[in-house]
Amino acid sequence: MNNLTSQQRKFVYLGAILLLLIPIIWLGMPADGTPDSGGTISRLRQQLDLGESDLGDLDPSGAAMNLALLGLRGVAANILWMQADEQKNYKDWAELRVTTESIIRLQPHYVKVWEYNGWNLAFNVSAEWDAVPDRYFWVKEGGKFLQRGVERNRRSPDLKWHVGRVYGPKIGLSDEARFFRRYFYQDPDPQYAKGPDPEFNNAGEDNYLAAKRWFQVANDAEKEQRQSIMDRSIFRSYPARSQLDYAAALYKYGFREEYDREVGDRKLTDEEAKALEIRVREKLKEQTRQAWALGLEDWTIRYGQELFAVEYLPGIIVQMRLEMGEDEIRSLGKSPDGIAQLRRAVDQYQKMNNYRYWRTRALCESEPETAEAHWALFAAGEEYRKQSPAARTFAEQSMALFEKTLEKYPELRDEDNFVEEALTSVLVWSLYMRLEGEKPPEMYPLKSLWEEKQERVPEIERRFERDSRAAY
Amino acid sequence: MNFDAVPFPVLYSFILWAIVIGSATSIVLVISLMATIVSVGVRGPLVFANELGAMVGDLISLSPRRIFALAQLTFREAIRRKALMVFVVFAILFMFAGWFMSSSNLAPEFQVKIYVSFVLRAISWLILPVVLLLACWGIPEDIRLRSMHTVVTKPARRLELVIGRMVGYSFVGLIVLAVMSVVGWGWINRQLPVAAQSQLVCRQPIEGGLTFLDREGNPSEKGINVGDIRMFHSFIEGATKARAIWTFNGVGDQSLDREGNLLLENRFQAFRSHKGDMRRSIYFQYTFVNPETNVRVPYPLKTIDEGRGRTDRINRTLVNVGESADGKKYDIVNDLVTKSGQLTVEVACVDPGQYLGMARPDLFVRTADLPFAYGYFKAVACIGMMMLLVIFMGVSVSTFVKGPVATFLVFSVVMVSYTARDFMGKIVGDPFVLAKAREWSGQLDMQKLEGGGVLESIYRILWHMNPTTDLPVGASTTIMKWIDAGLVNFLWLVYRVIPNLDYFGQSMQYVANGFDVRFDACVLPCILTTLAYFGPCVLLGYFALRVRELEAK
Amino acid sequence: MSTTGQPREAVIEIRNLTKIYRDFWGRKKVRAVNALSLDVYKGEVFGLLGPNGSGKTTTLKMLLGLLFPTEGEIKILGQSASDVRKNERIGYLPEESYLYRFLTGEETLDFYGRLFNMSGADRKQRTDELLKLVKVEHARKRQLKEYSKGMTRRIGLAQALINHPDLILLDEPTSGLDPLGSRDMKDLILDLKAQGKTIVMCSHLLADVQDVCDRIAILYGGELKVLGRVDELLKTQNQTQVLSSQLTPAAQAEVEAVLKKHGAQYQVDHPTANLEELFLRTVQESKDRPGRRLIADDPANKV
Numbered sequence A: 001m002n003n004l005t006s007q008q009r010k011f012v013y014l015g016a017i018l019l020l021l022i023p024i025i026w027l028g029m030p031a032d033g034t035p036d037s038g039g040t041i042s043r044l045r046q047q048l049d050l051g052e053s054d055l056g057d058l059d060p061s062g063a064a065m066n067l068a069l070l071g072l073r074g075v076a077a078n079i080l081w082m083q084a085d086e087q088k089n090y091k092d093w094a095e096l097r098v099t100t101e102s103i104i105r106l107q108p109h110y111v112k113v114w115e116y117n118g119w120n121l122a123f124n125v126s127a128e129w130d131a132v133p134d135r136y137f138w139v140k141e142g143g144k145f146l147q148r149g150v151e152r153n154r155r156s157p158d159l160k161w162h163v164g165r166v167y168g169p170k171i172g173l174s175d176e177a178r179f180f181r182r183y184f185y186q187d188p189d190p191q192y193a194k195g196p197d198p199e200f201n202n203a204g205e206d207n208y209l210a211a212k213r214w215f216q217v218a219n220d221a222e223k224e225q226r227q228s229i230m231d232r233s234i235f236r237s238y239p240a241r242s243q244l245d246y247a248a249a250l251y252k253y254g255f256r257e258e259y260d261r262e263v264g265d266r267k268l269t270d271e272e273a274k275a276l277e278i279r280v281r282e283k284l285k286e287q288t289r290q291a292w293a294l295g296l297e298d299w300t301i302r303y304g305q306e307l308f309a310v311e312y313l314p315g316i317i318v319q320m321r322l323e324m325g326e327d328e329i330r331s332l333g334k335s336p337d338g339i340a341q342l343r344r345a346v347d348q349y350q351k352m353n354n355y356r357y358w359r360t361r362a363l364c365e366s367e368p369e370t371a372e373a374h375w376a377l378f379a380a381g382e383e384y385r386k387q388s389p390a391a392r393t394f395a396e397q398s399m400a401l402f403e404k405t406l407e408k409y410p411e412l413r414d415e416d417n418f419v420e421e422a423l424t425s426v427l428v429w430s431l432y433m434r435l436e437g438e439k440p441p442e443m444y445p446l447k448s449l450w451e452e453k454q455e456r457v458p459e460i461e462r463r464f465e466r467d468s469r470a471a472y
Numbered sequence B: 001m002n003f004d005a006v007p008f009p010v011l012y013s014f015i016l017w018a019i020v021i022g023s024a025t026s027i028v029l030v031i032s033l034m035a036t037i038v039s040v041g042v043r044g045p046l047v048f049a050n051e052l053g054a055m056v057g058d059l060i061s062l063s064p065r066r067i068f069a070l071a072q073l074t075f076r077e078a079i080r081r082k083a084l085m086v087f088v089v090f091a092i093l094f095m096f097a098g099w100f101m102s103s104s105n106l107a108p109e110f111q112v113k114i115y116v117s118f119v120l121r122a123i124s125w126l127i128l129p130v131v132l133l134l135a136c137w138g139i140p141e142d143i144r145l146r147s148m149h150t151v152v153t154k155p156a157r158r159l160e161l162v163i164g165r166m167v168g169y170s171f172v173g174l175i176v177l178a179v180m181s182v183v184g185w186g187w188i189n190r191q192l193p194v195a196a197q198s199q200l201v202c203r204q205p206i207e208g209g210l211t212f213l214d215r216e217g218n219p220s221e222k223g224i225n226v227g228d229i230r231m232f233h234s235f236i237e238g239a240t241k242a243r244a245i246w247t248f249n250g251v252g253d254q255s256l257d258r259e260g261n262l263l264l265e266n267r268f269q270a271f272r273s274h275k276g277d278m279r280r281s282i283y284f285q286y287t288f289v290n291p292e293t294n295v296r297v298p299y300p301l302k303t304i305d306e307g308r309g310r311t312d313r314i315n316r317t318l319v320n321v322g323e324s325a326d327g328k329k330y331d332i333v334n335d336l337v338t339k340s341g342q343l344t345v346e347v348a349c350v351d352p353g354q355y356l357g358m359a360r361p362d363l364f365v366r367t368a369d370l371p372f373a374y375g376y377f378k379a380v381a382c383i384g385m386m387m388l389l390v391i392f393m394g395v396s397v398s399t400f401v402k403g404p405v406a407t408f409l410v411f412s413v414v415m416v417s418y419t420a421r422d423f424m425g426k427i428v429g430d431p432f433v434l435a436k437a438r439e440w441s442g443q444l445d446m447q448k449l450e451g452g453g454v455l456e457s458i459y460r461i462l463w464h465m466n467p468t469t470d471l472p473v474g475a476s477t478t479i480m481k482w483i484d485a486g487l488v489n490f491l492w493l494v495y496r497v498i499p500n501l502d503y504f505g506q507s508m509q510y511v512a513n514g515f516d517v518r519f520d521a522c523v524l525p526c527i528l529t530t531l532a533y534f535g536p537c538v539l540l541g542y543f544a545l546r547v548r549e550l551e552a553k
Numbered sequence C: 001m002s003t004t005g006q007p008r009e010a011v012i013e014i015r016n017l018t019k020i021y022r023d024f025w026g027r028k029k030v031r032a033v034n035a036l037s038l039d040v041y042k043g044e045v046f047g048l049l050g051p052n053g054s055g056k057t058t059t060l061k062m063l064l065g066l067l068f069p070t071e072g073e074i075k076i077l078g079q080s081a082s083d084v085r086k087n088e089r090i091g092y093l094p095e096e097s098y099l100y101r102f103l104t105g106e107e108t109l110d111f112y113g114r115l116f117n118m119s120g121a122d123r124k125q126r127t128d129e130l131l132k133l134v135k136v137e138h139a140r141k142r143q144l145k146e147y148s149k150g151m152t153r154r155i156g157l158a159q160a161l162i163n164h165p166d167l168i169l170l171d172e173p174t175s176g177l178d179p180l181g182s183r184d185m186k187d188l189i190l191d192l193k194a195q196g197k198t199i200v201m202c203s204h205l206l207a208d209v210q211d212v213c214d215r216i217a218i219l220y221g222g223e224l225k226v227l228g229r230v231d232e233l234l235k236t237q238n239q240t241q242v243l244s245s246q247l248t249p250a251a252q253a254e255v256e257a258v259l260k261k262h263g264a265q266y267q268v269d270h271p272t273a274n275l276e277e278l279f280l281r282t283v284q285e286s287k288d289r290p291g292r293r294l295i296a297d298d299p300a301n302k303v
């Protein structure tokens, strides 16, 4: 060493620094979300399933940042938050995205930070764009962002639930649901060649089924660590809810989605189209019914039989299930006071969760007749649009079936969704008769309901007309 | 562009500058004259005059060789004290740059924006602290180590010492800046995803003036406000007589592209009051108007591309098939541009119940692009100007306080400039700050902040008086108002002494958004701001060095 | 030197100079120099003596305009101390070598040369000359931070001489130098004097001062205690010293006989370093009897 010149020595040092950097990078590089990516530490962490919250502050990039900032992490994070807010005001989304990334580098273990920013991207930023594909892009950004948060905070049930919310309600319930649901398996970005974005929907499944999986994962995590979002009994209902939502969405959007998927880029003749329509309808009839049946099972058995310890009154904790029969209440309640209390608690929680409504709905929808009725009504609507006489046949068929259902489940009389559908079937029927110049007969199915709920008819008519105008 | 770039008011600023320098100098002179009289007695004025004479003498006997020697000394000092270690940090930062930019799914123009602003920001954030520390510690260290004793006992003027320091640090800074910017430029070119490379341009827009017609067709200054937090953009309602009218000056054959198309680029925004047809964006329509001949030629409906903007290549020959449809062919340059080279474009929103949002820079004629490097290095030059400004302030301040204090002081000035300057501007009623605030708030009649001065406010708070009640008449009120007026005047001076750093930051925004950095609205103000501080900083530093003993205290 | 009684040109005139160091709050801390008045004449070597902290350096710094006098006046080379133009003809060696440690020996001299607006060729020549003169030529390309104390001192001296100054202010020029270096320094000073330059030096090495200085001033606590020509100050009024070399014992006996004949008391001895005695005595007396001062200046030397 001694016979080196000072310059040579400096080069040796530089070489040594670089050499030392190699293992640091090799060890410390953060993962980019895909399995087996990133440096050794992060790979090991993935393999051993060591969430950050177990080990504390181990995110190498975060630690490096902290070091680089001389411990001024908090100050830097604050500045970034202010910047993000300003960028939002300036509608500077690209910059906002980068700022978000930096914030998360500084605060990778604050669940709330992930939550807030993910929600901001998926809900706020998305809504600022006019083109639906752009909106979808930002929903995806939010969803992916939250999933990265989950990786960093494996044990947090909250983040997992929020991912589920993006997959479920955000995609399935927004105004753009019709588009979002399609984009979910046919991404508008040309780079995915009409397939799904593998980073967001690897399996190409339905958004609600993806949501259901995430909510289930959140439920599993919730067994280990408390969630802080909502009442526990509601939180745990989400997998089952997603199944029910899935079934409802199939009915609402499924036909067009399935039809277009079948058609693809082909050009169909009228006959082919007709045949395909029938085939798709038949397929969906079964698929929907099964979805509802599974939903019923999820709702009443998996969710309904879960045991909740709830603080019914201050200081009084009762153990209960939502699906609790009178017998069970009696045997568990012991004293008359206890029984009354338990009964009230169950009742209250059922109301809070809309439990009974979904139970009845799932039960009735999983009956073959109801499925039949739905799809007959759907066909009636389609045929009415084409002004084909089949509209009347289908309408009458569905009216009869709805009538039967109503006889079986009288409580549906006051159930909005059912009433709307039943009334729509009568509406289509009467509209078609009007078209033909016929007068409705004295007696027809659902007559009493139709007369009883007359005040709702104009609204339902408006909705029907709008829906039949809006070509998918 | 995301802000309204207007030409820098050179004359106005110069007059302001002269006033500020004049008043600041007189304050300093008066105070020092009084100090001399207090310390030397009746001979004070004479001594003072002598000193002043000597200072002027120094000013005119500057020697370039000595300045160069001092600058070189400064330069060597910085280099040999390892200031160039900043390159190591720079290199490391870029090695880990990917950590900050993992979202590679964004659209290409956003990628460009992210990469470019990352590089420019990294450069300025690295270089500014380095020059700040260098500039603020140089002279105090020189005094502390007494090495300055051997310099000032040579014929070197203290003025030359200040200038030499400034020049030396500027050299160091400029070299660092040059290396960093070239590396950064190469990095952008190499690192940017291929898809985004084509977006790496330097647009040369012709910007126009914007006026509006309201929904009844009456002229108005602004459109409708749809509840944005920042009301920079105003909106016109669809399917009404509401229009946004741009007039572009200096449009001619040279403004068209090689195939003879007029490139109109817009950044319109949409606001939907109902869902409408979600499969497409909102329709808008351009109508070319020649006010001299009353010819109106509409262009086919187009949908906006919110968030990205769209460019229409409009063939110079347009067929009139619109409202005044005469089926004739019109040539944009010959028939639609007025003799004085003015092109008027009316924009209408077509969808009923929907709104189209815009601000002045949101529609422009895009003339032939220049290479990205052109705008990039202009922005770098602006960063360089800011760096020089920091050096000047640092050296100047360090002549009368120690290194840490000087660093803190200059840092605070920069911070105050970024955070509180606008607020102060509103209090003292700076028309430009008010204009900016109006742009934000959408309130066109916004005036300077009311509520009286400090004492008056305290009085009102204590006595629960609201600002509309008149104060009781009397001597105390008068005195209070006098003091308040004095305070506001002082605040005015402070406000004017704090540099306006907006322009330096704007230069980055231009390039990041793919635009050329406008000379009259950005480069020029950067240069002038820096120049405006050079003289006063030199004088202040000189004055301070001259009136102080060069002994470490 | 001159005893002709001709008025001589004063290069430095100090009148009633006082310096009070104050702290940050303006409170008085030290009165470093008190009512000092003295002149330095052209062509002489003037020594400024005094114990540590007696105000020598402070006085020099005021002469150079590095410090501002609290009271009093200074004229140096006919100009005021705050006037930079006087620096053209002044060379200053600070107490410690306050040089730029990151420069090499060569760069240092080149840098200071440029401050005098010297042309490139002049600088080159002068640098070579001076490096040779102060004997650090071998280290010309090394940074000063690698220099030993003595070497730095030598470069310091070289930079003080770069402009062929007429007036040279040396603050403890021999401190840190080896015996050979001190010797060289003394020779150099005498050499400069021979060239007609005026030199003011502070030093604690009294032997050196005695060797080279024409006149000295002794400060104590910021006050002037002794001022005068070295030879006169050391002359004791009722004593006569006969100095001789190569006196044979026979000759010595003869001289003694003569002295005896005149009835004088005498003592045959070797001479001692008297400046040291003077210095110690002055310091002692100033401690015992503050306010006393001895001015043995030749009135003819006054302007």
Ligand SMILES: Nc1ncnc2c1ncn2[C@@H]1O[C@H](COP(=O)(O)OP(=O)(O)OP(=O)(O)O)[C@@H](O)[C@H]1O
Residues within 6 Å of the ligand: B551, B552, C021, C022, C029, C030, C031, C032, C050, C051, C052, C053, C054, C055, C056, C057, C058, C059, C095
């Ligand atoms: N910067 C200063 N601030 C305050 N007091 C000072 C300062 N410099 C010197 N003094 C004081 O002034 C007095 C004279 O100091 P000066 O340096 O002139 O002494 P000196 O005669 O050169 O001593 P030495 O022989 O040790 O060099 C001392 O009491 C010293 O403490």
Ligand SMILES: [Mg+2]
Residues within 6 Å of the ligand: C056, C057, C058, C095, C171
């Ligand atoms: Mg001293």
